[in-house]
């Protein structure tokens with residue numbers, strides 16, 4: 682089993698530093714991306730999960746030592762520059778888990794208050810305090826990406842204990858209880874590339890028990906068959922039930 686707490690400690694040791702009261706994280710690249718209709722994106726180093734279909738595993742999420750140290754104001758400046766030049770209204774941090782060392786992310790969100798900040802997170806690190814911090818930021822929209830439709834699928838995808846699947850669901854509950862509007866300020870995404878119709882129904886039921894609106898706004902994710910993702914899945918013995926090619930064409934069903 683892979684221990685997300687241990688991974689968190691490793692990222693904190695190798696890819697986070699505090700100097701003069703400023704929290705730095707490592708970043709690999711900045712780019713304009715097509716998702717969400719166009720979004721300025723920073724790719725951060727380090728994640729507390731090891732998903733077997735992660736598109737970022739080679740360059741950022743499974744990595745601890747790559748990238749350059751950046752303070753929140755430097756990250757915000759780079760994202761603003763991209764957003765301005767492309768006319769984007771949205772910004773995000775991708776490539777790894779942005780809520781590791783959350784003070785860093787919260788400062789970047791505050792520095793970019795003129796933009797919608799899409800917080801893409803696996804949700805595992807969201808506790809009541811962090812939920813309140815996120816909910817108090819009017820420009821934050823939180824997208825909790827659930828790994829699989831059931832605890833069993835979560836274990837298969839992440840090789841981590843099912844306890845953390847429930848932490849992802851709990852994150853949604855805490856964010857809504859903190860005042861975020863379901864399907865507007867906070868919504869679930871779900872990796873359903875290893876799911877069945879039955880497991881998808883189980884997820885919809887679990888989300889509906891948190892808030893009746895949530896099953897209506899699941900952002901469905903499928904495996905993207907980049908060659909390095911296929912390699913990772915093969916090493917982990919994972920076979921998707923649904924996938925798409927890098928250009929977005931449905932690839933196969935098994």
Ligand code: SF4
Nearest residue numbers: 728730732735742803
């Ligand atoms: S949580 Fe996201 S970034 Fe982290 S390993 Fe899983 S898919 Fe990759």
